[in-house]
Structure formats: C-alpha cells, structure tokens
Amino acid sequence: MSQEEKFISHLAEGQVYKKDYIIMGTGILNGEAVSGAQIKVPLKTMNRHGLIAGATGTGKTKTLQVIAEQLSLKGVPSVLMDLKGDLSGLAQPGEASDFILKRSQKIGVDYEPMGLPVELMSISKEKGVKLKATVSEFGPILISQILDLNDTQGGVISLVFRYCDTHHLPLVDLKDLKRVLQFIVNEGKAAITKEFGSVSSASVNTIMRKIIELEQQGAERFFGEKSFDVEDFVRTKNGKGVISVIRLTDIQSTPKLFSTFMLSILSEIYETFPEQGDADQPKLCLFIDEAHLVFSTASKDLLEKIEAIIKLIRSKGVGVYFCTQTPTDVPDSVLGQLGLKVQHALRAFTAKDRKAITKTAENYPDSPFYDTSKVLTSMGIGEALITALNEKGIPTPLAHTLVRAPISRMDILTNSEIDDLVNKSSLTSKYNEDIDRESAFELLEKKMNQIEKEQEKAVLPGPSSRSKTASRTKEDESLIEELSKNTMVRQLGRTIFRELTRGILGSFTRKR
Template structure:
C-alpha cells in the first residue's frame, strides 16, 4: 500500500504497491477510512485520534507553521510523499537544500532508523522506505532544469513588486507594456524591456501626450532597478523557452505524482525575486487551468515555503491578488499550502481560507510572542481534553497541533499529533546523485539551452538600422536601402542629429509617422551623440560580441 495513506483501504492501494500504505492498527484505535486520505500521524497515550488529510479536501489549502527546528521540513516531506503516492503532482521550494532526499529511499542502516521505527510502532504505522519521482528545477540552471518566464508573462504588477517601484514608476511600466502591445514589440527578456525604456525616454514628450506624463526620472529609476535585478542573477529567469505548466503536472509510469523541487538556497539571497516567482507561478496556474469544481483529489499541490516573504511590505493591490488567487484557485483543483514560522505572517483574509493546519511549536519569549501564541490558538476548534494555547507552546520536535477538514468541510477538533516519519531519505542527496537523476530526467534537454528569438530588442534594433540609413540618405539627398548597405548602421552611430550638418527639410518628414517610426528616427539621431554611442555599446554590445 502507498506511503502516507491512512488505512488498508486508502487511495491507490493497488496490487504490487500495498507496502506503501500506512496502517494504524497498532495503536488500539484501528483507523477506518471511507475515503482516500493521507495519514499524517497521531497515536500515543497523550495524543488523540490518528490524523488524516482527506484527498478530496486537499485543494482547500493549508498551513504548516512553527518555530525553526520544530519539524516543519519533515511535515512538508511526508505530505509531499502522501500526495505523490495518491497520484497528485507536487511543486515545492527547497529553501535549505533538505528536500532533495525525497528522490532516495530512507536508509535502514541510518542513525535515525531506530527512532523512526519506534515512532512508527507508537502510531501504528507499517513504515516502508521508498523513493519518489522527483524533478529538479533551478532558476539559475545549476541544480536543476532552468526555470524561465517572459517579461510579458510576468506583467507590470508583479514586475513592479519585483523591482519595488513606486506608484508613479509602476505607471510608466504600464505605459511600456501598453506600447509594446500596440507596436507589436514582444517583451521576452530584460534587454527587450531595457531597449523599450530607452525609446520611451528619448520620446517622453510624445508618449506623455498620448498616455499621460512619463517622467524621465521614473524611467531612470526603473532602469537602475533592472540593473540591480541583473546583478542579483535575475537575467537568466526572463527569456525562453518559458516554463510549460504541463511539465509540473506529470505522473510517472507507476502513477505516482512527480514532486517538482525548486532549488531555492541561492535564490533566497534575493527574497523578492523568490516570492515574485512563486506568485507568478500561482497566477499562471490560476489563469491557465480550467474549472474542475470539487475533484476527488487535487490536480496539483503547491507548497509556498517562507511564505512571509510574499507579504512583507507588499502593496495592498498585491495582497488582494494573492487573496483572489487563494480563494478561486481551489476550483481549478490546485491546493496551496503556506509554510512559515508564525501564522501571523499570513494576512487574516488568506489565513481564513486555510482549512488543513499543522501547527508545530511556537515559543513565547516576548510579549509579542505570547500575543501571537494566543491568536494562533484562537483559530482552532477547541478540544476539551487540553488547552490549545498550552499545547502549541509545549509540543516537542516532531509533534504538532493539527486540525484537518472533516466531511462536508467542517474543521476538525484540534489534536496533539505525533508526526509520522518519512519513507524517503531525511536530508539532502549528494551532488553526484543529483546529477545522475537529472541526466535521467524526462525533461532533459527541453530547457537547457536558452532561445533568443525575434522580439522587441531585435525589432527596435532593425528600426534603428533603417532610420539611420534613411537619415544618412536624406542628408545626401538620395534614397538608400539599409538592407543593401551594411555600413548604414555604423554611420548612424556617428550621426550627430543635425548639430553639425544641414538637417533634412521638414517637408521630407511625414506627419503620419507612427509612434514606432518616430521612436526609430529619434533613436537614430541619438545614436550620433556620445551618449548614443555609449548606449549602442551598452545595449547592443553583448549581441555584437556573441556574433
């Protein structure tokens, strides 16, 4: 039977896989499950009934909270095992590098084996070690398949959050996205956005007339924030091939859901990038997946570790977006589980939607800690056998106060629970094993090589070529074909915009020029100045080096 399933009749206990289901027969409280569920823990003289997470309520979201070192990682691991065993794909971030052990079976000769078997005997679990199908991802492409998204997919709201822009700067970014749509300038990577901002800055007057005030100071601030993002390693995240959501929702040939692990130990050095990426992924799932109502089991379960990073200093509009996604995405079959140290890290409007809860110990060393402890206890359905506030303070490592949704979505009575030991390896795998698993991955080669196709940067560059050639030809009084004149662009770099030469007659300019054409001509004139030459070296230099 499958690992993490709560009863012999649990979900997916097919022939040949019976050894993967947990049994609660050893506690004197035989577990009888009428619906598929995940066995989380329980048992022992001081603890209540065995606790299970019903699979048909797995998309009702959840919370895993507790102080550092109280066992949140193990809880995260055993829930991932249970969902995978039930055929549900999982996405989770590995902040400390510990979760890669899901890809390897637990070690019967390991130093924790005796403790695990003792815990299993206490809660009546027939513990069997096994590995689970894992796909590794890494935004930097070092410890997993590269993860990418286009600038257009990220959108102005999330990008503004990522860059920590003011309201005025966010307005300018919205203008850039609008202009890109109208001028058919695909925004795929950061250099596309940077090139577009150059055009907007050079033509701020024309743009302001059409879209509202575009202050050069705001453009400069955005460009500086993009430079910071580049320095933090964010350049590699924007581009193609972009992540295909279908690759996160796979099962292996045996029917186990694949566990997608995002290497986040390095990414955590850029917490805003980390939080924005995960929120983008949630938003993409929300916008892409069809409505499924109340499925028998989730289509995907999403664990958001270090969830407080999502809400710290977040603008009201962003918090409202998270609330909307959390409220509506469950009808798409996606369960979201927030993992954080304190439930107070999650806004009340979102906390109220988290029906499945595992609360590890909270320490009350200060007056604020004591207040947070009381507030956390008040969110549970009271158990007459103990005081919830005391239980949250007193539970030890590997124990928790739990409450899972019962039939018809009713919150369960809070229970003190001994968390079951994992079936997979506790702790990280070594780099050689990770490399071997990646070499065997079903996605090998799909995302490894970045693609730089025709987009805003290339199209603006082509317009600059053409405008430079036209300007040079206008000075000579002849027509020029920029495609047949390879020196046109280099001459355009020396063009001084008419400061030392006779400008073209005004009648030669069409009053019906599009915004894009006006940009291109202005950009060509700018290329002749020293600042324009520096711009070409800065914006276009990388491309020339590659060629």
C-alpha cells in the first residue's frame, strides 16, 4: 500500500456517512492535494459548535463563507456576525477563474458560481433590518451581568424589575431604566422603602454610570421596539437556507455592545426554540467573527453565562461557531465544547508566538502523517488543519486540507447592491419603523406632574382642597410624604436635583 493509500485509509477511519454532509476540501500530503481524500463534515454534528482560527490573511473569513454557503445549499439557515464588512458578497455569484477551477478539480467538486439568499441586518447605523430588544426582555440577571454589577447592585436591578412588573411600568429602553432608578431614590423613596426596604443612593449612582458607559457605545439604538423575533432567523428561500448577515463594522471599538448583543441573541434563541434532540441537521448555525472581542471584555459571570448557553443550546438544534486568531482567545471551558475545528496558519515571529503555537498544537489530535507544530506555520492561504465529529460523535483524524473556494463573491457588495437588497427585504418594513410607546419614563413623568399639581392645590384653603386630598390613594400619599412637608423646600430641592442630574446624566426631556 502506497503512502497516499495509507493516508486515504487513515482519513476514512470512522468516515462512513449514512446522513448528509458538507465537503470542506481535500487532504494534503507532502505538500500536494490528494484526490479521493475529501474532508467531510456530517450535518448531524453541525450543532456541536466549532472554531475557525488562524492569523490575519490566512483565509478564516473565506472558510466561514464556505461553511455558510454549503449549509444554505442544504437548507440550513445561518447568522453571520460581520465585524469586518466582508461577508455581504454572499448575495452575489463568485467568479470562475482558472485558479478556482483548478482548485475545485483537485478537490473533486464542481464549481458553480451563485449568490445565496441573504438578509442584511444591523444594530447600529449600518443599512439593513434593525435588530432591537427591550430591557424587560433581557431581565434583571442578564442586565446585571452585562453591566458587571456586584450582588448589592444586582439586587437593586431586581427590585426595579419587580416594582415595574407590579406597577405596570414597561421597561422598553435604557431611558426607562434610568428614570426608574432616579425615581426609587428621589420622588418614590418613601413608597419604595415601605414596600421593599431602603435603597442605597451610592449603588444607584454606580449603576447609572455603568448604563451611561453602555449608552456611549451605542446601546440606545439596540434597546427599544420593535423587538426582533429570532424565529425570523430560521427561514428558507427556494429550498436554500437564508443567511442573515449582521453588519457590525461600526462597533468594533465598542466590544461591550457587541458582547451584549451576542449574548442576548443566544439567550433569546435558547429560551424560544423548542428542544430538537438528535436531528439529522441543525436548525440554525451562528458564526461569530472576531470572537476575541466577546471574551476579552466579558466579566466572570458573563463568561459563565456564555459557557452555560453553549453547553445547552445544541439541544435546540443550534450550532455556534467562533472565528478568531488563536484558540487561546476562547476560554478552555468553551473550547472544550467545540466539535469542528478549522485551524489556518499561525505566524511565529517571537518566542511568545512559538510558545502559543506549541500550545495550539496540543488542542488537536496527533497524526502519524504530520508534525502539527510545523504544519501550523507552513500552511498557505486557503489551507487549514481540520478535525470534526463523525456521526457517532467521535473526532475524525486531523487533516491538512486544501479548502474549497466560495461559490459566492469574495468581495463586498456595492452601495447600490446593498440598497437594492435592503429595499427588497420583507423584514425591513416589519422592523425598521421606530416605535416610541408610553413606557416607564412617560408614566412616571406624568404621575409626578400630576402629584405636583395636586400639591399646589393642596396648599389652597377650601372644601375642594379637602375633597381632593381625601381622594388620594395611599400610594400617592406615600410618594409625596417627604415632598409635602414644605412646598417651597420641595420645589427648590426638585429643581436642584434636576439641574445636577442634567449635568451628570443628561436631560430628562425626551428627544424627538
């Protein structure tokens, strides 16, 4: 048996596929592509998550593009978080150059250029379907973790949510959350203390500062209505899975917003999707480019939340794929959950780089045909070390792979093509209308204005004053208990508070 035959036989161990699969490329031995050594990944295990890693310029994004294309052709929708802005080309066919045709021939696949069904989305100023969520939908625990609050501060957030639930105050955006926080330590202090106990002003001030930090990263565009329904990610068109490309090029410098958004999507999918069990193909796959931005800024609690969701979400038929430079960018607790690993070349310019490469090599199965550490630094563009899970959940042999070329455009769309795609979208009209309904901010402002008027009338003598005072509810009396001791002091104190707060937290007045 020749070395090539041994190589093909080695790669074929456990590679008996009864179900459908995608072809990633063909194996490379001694620097040459080996025909008959196709590297396949079964759809059945694509919900076991994955990693696409490698140095800048080695082909990570194109590999991500290939996987999304092949999933779409199999009817599996996907969500791509595009931080570099180079994935919109999925909507247009690629170019059948001589180089790509020869590459496809070596791999043993036909090259048929085509565009895939693409939906452009955004959480910022980028063009596309606007993705939003309300503060209430996040819930107190997730909001506390995103803001990196301690137990005491998290307790205040839980109190806020509880108070708003019982008093029918919708928490839609961050403005609502800030207004309720101001309320519980100022106008409503007496009522809150009576119902829940005293709340520390210092804790509220700390929470306020952290909310402002999140707002400065653009979060006010994300929190609001109309809330995005994650079921709209799971769509097909003409038998092909729709690829939702979330354009995030303008939030690279705001990693907290990115991690907030990513975790909210994962949480919503986990809470919404039914249990799917061990299906023949995934229901949805999510690809997170520049994944180090998620983990480098996440708190310990947030990392634990991500780890828990990654462990559990696969039972919903959802696969999560992280795209980053080195596997060490991903915490070990998450890395251990990843079934498919695609490792592009790494560069060793320093002693630290060489140590990182040695550590990276330890994440992959040993191979009798490769010295993994050497291969990691010698691979060309569009080559990768690949190991996946077979249909029985067993890791496949490590293969130095010539990765197939994308069938869609390997460049971005033009502005006119983007406009055309957005205008034709059925989701644009559904989600791109700004809704500013009456929520906690307006309701509290209206209530306090009403109380002020009643206070002003209360100081005037006469039977009408007595009757209005008698008609007040116990709740209103508790709200104004401290403020009603002296009208002049109350008005002066309220004015000073508003002016101080405007200087520190911004205007109370809604911008229209």
